[in-house]
Amino acid sequence: MTAKRVPPAQLAPQLRDAITRFNRRVRRARPVGDLTVTQLSALTSLKLAGALTPRELADIERVQPPTMTKIVAKLEERGLVQRTPHPTDGRQVILAATAGGLAVLDQFERARNEWLASRLAALTEEERDTLRRAAEILQQLARA
Amino acid sequence: MTAKRVPPAQLAPQLRDAITRFNRRVRRARPVGDLTVTQLSALTSLKLAGALTPRELADIERVQPPTMTKIVAKLEERGLVQRTPHPTDGRQVILAATAGGLAVLDQFERARNEWLASRLAALTEEERDTLRRAAEILQQLARA
DNA sequence: CCAGGCTCATTAGTTAAGCTAACGATTGTG
DNA sequence: CACAATCGTTAGCTTAACTAATGAGCCTGG
Numbered sequence: 001m002t003a004k005r006v007p008p009a010q011l012a013p014q015l016r017d018a019i020t021r022f023n024r025r026v027r028r029a030r031p032v033g034d035l036t037v038t039q040l041s042a043l044t045s046l047k048l049a050g051a052l053t054p055r056e057l058a059d060i061e062r063v064q065p066p067t068m069t070k071i072v073a074k075l076e077e078r079g080l081v082q083r084t085p086h087p088t089d090g091r092q093v094i095l096a097a098t099a100g101g102l103a104v105l106d107q108f109e110r111a112r113n114e115w116l117a118s119r120l121a122a123l124t125e126e127e128r129d130t131l132r133r134a135a136e137i138l139q140q141l142a143r144a
Numbered sequence: 145m146t147a148k149r150v151p152p153a154q155l156a157p158q159l160r161d162a163i164t165r166f167n168r169r170v171r172r173a174r175p176v177g178d179l180t181v182t183q184l185s186a187l188t189s190l191k192l193a194g195a196l197t198p199r200e201l202a203d204i205e206r207v208q209p210p211t212m213t214k215i216v217a218k219l220e221e222r223g224l225v226q227r228t229p230h231p232t233d234g235r236q237v238i239l240a241a242t243a244g245g246l247a248v249l250d251q252f253e254r255a256r257n258e259w260l261a262s263r264l265a266a267l268t269e270e271e272r273d274t275l276r277r278a279a280e281i282l283q284q285l286a287r288a
Numbered sequence: 289c290c291a292g293g294c295t296c297a298t299t300a301g302t303t304a305a306g307c308t309a310a311c312g313a314t315t316g317t318g
Numbered sequence: 319c320a321c322a323a324t325c326g327t328t329a330g331c332t333t334a335a336c337t338a339a340t341g342a343g344c345c346t347g348g
Contacts, residue, residue: 006272008264011279013188016170016260018279020185021206021286023167024335026160038305041164044157054326062165067306069327074304091314091325116160119285120152127281128150134278135155135162137271141263142165168306182334198297211335213298218333235296235343 019138026116034108035075042071043080043097043105051096053086062142080104170260179219179248186215187224187241187249195240197230206286224248 026037035043045060046052052060058068072095075081080101086092097105120128170181179187189204190196196204202212216239219225224245230236241249264272 005269006276008261008267008272011264011272011276012260014279015264015275016181017185017188018282018286019163019167019170020181022282023163024206025286026163036304037160037164041161044161055324062168063305064307065326066308066328070305073327089315089325093326116156116285117152119288120155120159123152123281125149127277128152128155130274130277131159131281132150132155133271133274135158137267137275138162138166141260142162142169144263180333199295207334208336209297210299210337214334217298233296233344237297 035080035104039071039075040105040108042068043075043101046081046095046097047102047105051094053092054095057095075101078104179224182215183219184249186212187219187245190225190239190241191246191249195238197236198239201239219245222248 042057042061045057049056049060054068054072055065057072058065061068061071063071072081072083076083080098082096082098084094084096086094120131123131186201186205189201193200193204198212198216199209201216202209205212205215207215216225216227220227224242226240226242228238228240230238264275267275
């Protein structure tokens, strides 16, 4: 397993195409009546952070504030997220996952990963390790 | 660089989140007046294959036929793709990139990869190799 | 040899996801 | 205390994807 020299200009389209297709495939595999990938990602971030303002959540999710307004609105409709006014700053809002939100999250955590996890399980240990390292690098690139 | 054991159930959300955010970031970085990532991907596939029916192109792009109809319509509007009737089968249509399409593709090939390529160039040779191998695995997963 | 079934592409209609621009309320400051 | 900055939201647009239904053309079995 020697590292091959990879010109960035050549890797860029390869990586882009691979991720575009992979992403389409993953997004399609959502249970009926379930949350979308975007909504799940936001709810998960909220769960991890405990409580956030819309702006903070938008930053974490790499999305513009108005987009986050919409995402949160959908989550709120279902009672998965709660808006409470900021104690001292009247402009701000505090978002938090409700008990129902956490329950739904836990409940679907397994289901939503089922397709991907089963595919991953079919890979070799080494391939999974490659993906794990790639995931870290991609997060870092997304942050740049 | 020993391979760590990676449970699939744990890797799945990691990978999904990383790719979701990376994808958002890449899609945002498109030159004004330019083609979208989706359109570029389709046009590129068409260039590589030479000529395809809409169905074939939809399969390659992991998209449903009606979606491909729309993508092709936009490319055709700009004169980048040409529809010609199938010689023997009146139902089918043959799609091919026009000379203009190929020119635009070549012209923007560098520009569209600029952001990503410059980021990739900042990585180590080893990291790029990890991404290259990951891209292959992801393509394979998307096909499953 | 042609009627019915299949395939292909498209149309129609919906939903999600993202953006920018503009706005109203609130805060903080010079 | 007027005014600038900040926060969240609204409004309006675009892209991208889906399913269901439609119409045209092909093919095959009786």
